[in-house]
Amino acid sequence: MESLLILHALAAVCAPWLAARMGRNSLLLLALAPGAGFVYTVWLAVRGLPAREDTRWAPALGLELSFRADTLTVLMMTLVTGVGVLVLVYSARYLPAGDDGLGRYGGAMTAFAGSMLGLVTADNLFLLYVFWELTTVFSYLLIGYHPESRASRRAAMKALMVTTLGGLAMLAGFVLVGQAAGTFQISAVIARPPQPGPLAAGLVLVLTGALAKSAIFPFSTWLPAAMAAPTPVSAYLHAAAMVKAGVYLVARLGPAFGDVPLWRAVAVPLGVLTMLLGGWRALRETDLKRLLAYGTVSQLGFLITLFGSGNGGAALAGTGMLAAHALFKAAMFLVVGVVDHSAGTRDLRELSGVGRSMPWVCAVAVLAGASMAGLPPFAGFAGKEAALEALMGEPLVLAGVVAGSALTAAYTLRFLWGAFAAKPGLAATPTHRPAAATFAPPALLAVLGLVLAPFAPWFGGAMSGYTGTFRDPGHDTHLAIWAGFSPALLLSAVALAAGVLLFLAREPVARAGAALHVLDSTQIFWSAVRRLDRFAIQATGFVQRGSLPDYLLLTLAATTGVGLFAVLYGGLPRLDVPVVAWDRVEQPVLAVLITAAAALALFARAYILLAVLIGLIGYGTALLFLAHGSPDLALTQFLAETLSLVVFALVLRRLPVRPVRARLPRLFRLALGLAVGVVVTGAGMLAMSARSTWAVGSLMPAAAREAGARNIVSAIILDVRAWDTMGESTVLVVLTLGVTSLVFLRRRTYEIERDDRGRVPAERTRWLASTLPRGQRAVAFEVAARLTFHTVLVLSVFLLFIGHSGVGGGFAGGIVAGLAITVRYLAGGRYELAAAVPVHAGVLMGVGLTMSTATALAGLLFGRAALEMLSADVHVPLVGSLHVSTGLLFDLGVYVSVTGMVQDVLRGLGAELDRQVEAEEGP
DSSP states (O other): OHHHHHHHHHHHHHHHHHHHHHGGGHHHHHTHHHHHHHHHHHHHHHHOSOEEEEEEEEGGGTEEEEEEEOHHHHHHHHHHHHHHHHHHHHHHHHSOTTOTTHHHHHHHHHHHHHHHHHHHHBOBHHHHHHHHHHHHHHHHHHHTOOTTOHHHHHHHHHHHHHHHHHHHHHHHHHHHHHHHHTOOBHHHHHHSOOOSGGGHHHHHHHHHHHHHHTTOTTSTTHHHHGGGSOHHHHHHHTTTSTTHHHHHHHHHHHHHHTTSHHHHHHHHHHHHHHHHHHHHHHTTOOBHHHHHHHHHHHHHHHHHHHHHTOSHHHHHHHHHHHHHHHHHHHHHHHHHHHHHHHHSOOBTTTOOSHHHHSHHHHHHHHHHHHHHHTOTTSHHHHHHHHHHHHTTTOHHHHHHHHHHHHHHHHHHHHHHHHHHOOOTTSOOOOOOOOOHHHHHHHHHHHHHHHHSGGGHHHHHHHTHHHHTTOSOOOSOOOOOSOOOSOHHHHHHHHHHHHHHHHHHTHHHHHHHHHHHOOOOHHHHHHHHHHHHHHHHHHHHHHHOOSOHHHHHHHHHHHHHHHHHHHHHHHOOOOOOOOOOSOSSTHHHHHHHHHHHHHHHHHTOOSHHHHHHHHHHHHHHHHHHHHHTTOHHHHHHHHHHHHHHHHHHHHHHTTSOSSOOOOSSOHHHHHHHHHHHHHHHHHHHHHHHHTOOSOOGGGGHHHHHHHTTOSOHHHHIIIIITHHHHHHHHHHHHHHHHHHHHHHOOSOOOOOOOOOTTSOOOGGGSSTTOOOSOGGGOOHHHHHHHHHHHHHHHHHHHHHHHHTTTSSOOHHHHHHHHHHHHHHHHHHHOHHHHHHHOOSOHHHHHHHHHHHHHHHHHHHHHTTSOTTOOOEEEEEETTTEEEEEEHHHHHHHHHHHHHHHHHHHHIIIIIIHHHHHHHHHHOO
16 A cells, blocks of 8 residues: 555656656556556455555554555545546546646646545554645645636635644544544554543544535535636546545544444534535536535535444445445536536536537436436435435434435436526537547446446445444445335435426526525635634734744743643642752852852843853853763753854844843843743652653663664664654754844855956965954964864764764764854854855755755665664774764764754854945945
């Protein structure tokens, strides 16, 4: 299964390149990806079910890529891959040959197919959520395929907002369900469902996500708006794939929670209401695609009603309707595309006599429409009969489904009449012959609805592996195109007759629908969005005023508030932590010095003095680390503090000498600072008191030895927490780029400037060249900077290499290299910085991150776990034995990234400021 997902991802990445060389024929090649998925699905069904595939990701955290296929999964896989192939083939002739968006369309459609395939096969709640949101993103791109169209952009945004909101609610529900079940594996949750009592909120949140995805009331508004997408997108996403995700989730979790009263109380009434509202709205639509869209909303409500009933009989009928709906609704959407492409319109008020000019297309629509209306001997009839049979014990639900079936028959007749009938007083609509590639897919889907119907009993038996997992078997239900004369058959006939009457009275029905239409859901939605935007702007203006002291005040106040709330809500906890004055005599001395520096900082009247005092506090903290026996932390703190002081000095050049007077009284700020200190200290003591087992630090020496490292801190950073280190490096790079970009919007590329002939001026090629003003030059400093630069770089490389066995590492080495570059800049100015590091900072950061990431994932290439390190001991002359591993390459990436970050800070906050000063005051 993972191979199929990788195949879809590669196809999506290659789609723009293929489209640039093959045009729309590239879509035929891209169809091989879902085609391979269809072949694999057939192979799975023949080989035997269920099938599993698990790949370890982070076993210690219980994270793995888990995929599972049973009968319900195979049904969904068949629909996703089979219809996906046909839609891509159809698109190869439906879209214009010179369309600029072919690559974008092919990539998004293939990626969506892969995401949907991952969604239905995922056996982990979080993994399912990842694919769930991927389908949301790619559907947004497909619905908004025409970015120049305002309607297309608004439709894509509406679909994104509604389904994302539901997805976030669903994620919270997954957390609650998984916590209650003690596992996030879907098959385990279904096999051993948790007690329903504490799960009420979780189940409602899960249903919210499912109902939003499947456009169930009150989330129905996004699906009709999504008809702004190209017709093949509507046929795939909004008939066979995306909108079935919510139905699939309800069906998947039905065996575990179907008998919970809350589950039924939410799903069944909303399903019936959606079926009635969608069918009623379809009766007054004049756009064929919107008519089918509201029909799809109605049918999705029908499916949610069946799967939400929580018993095996209704679920069996639901699987039959699920398969039939994908066949006939996808076929009818594709037929609309053929009619629109050939006639130039899909407005049923402008179409006339199309059935005569395109009889074969009309025949396909009639076949698909007969299945949708539930006529024998089509697959839709078998599913509808089984549904009526399964709901015999629920009169109210049964009445709603019969009324919904009547509406379905009525809007089916309205569709066929509007698209193909000759209308009195309206000239025949001119058409041209459709391409074979646009006719064959809907024809095949429509014919399958007829050909597969006789196999309904076999299909019902095959689905027993799924329907048999329900604890409530429900009403005895069968899938068949003829089960004899029964109450279900009578109700079906009543629904068809009522549908014919509604169609014959279509004009009064349409007027009645328009008269009863009081609220416009689209206007309500966008009105709510506009109000939310205004509220967000006002809230942002109130909170984010551009004042750093205010931001700091809010942060510290929130920290204190959370601590006080925890104490008041949970009661005063018991502290069981031995308090020791000091372990070594250096500690109280350092504590006094740090406290004195902090107290002096309160009375500082100059920014530079304040920066120095804060630096002294940092150096004192580093000495405390050293006193506690942590030389690695001490070294890193010393280096980081030194670099921070340099950055402070660079920035303070453009700020006033004296700080601006604070708006808040000193006593208030002092009290807030003390409160934060108490809360943070108390939180640490409480965490130590709450420990129920031995300290994790006792396990670290063994973990370091297993990793082949003699430095425990380095082993933690590079082996135990390598994934965190890579993430932290990425965050640092992004923050550095963000901060320097916000400070200076212009592009910063500093090179040694040349004269008109392209030559470097002689004064900038001398060994002691400097661009600093005469009063700021220090020859001794320049000489020392040049003499020590390469030595310090060698020291940084030494720290990099010994990091796995001694004090050092990539981060410390990178800072040392950055400090060497900093000294060169301080001695000679911005041209000296350009000469010291001729490589662009972005290149260094990109290479470093790429190296770290590639090393972290290298284990996967050899069939091992991600971040798994390969190591060896190497003897180096004059140096001794070195422990060399892929961790060293990882550390080298960190080293290069940190060096690039320091360079970017110097270029942004140093060289750029120099340039501005020269521009203002003259060189």
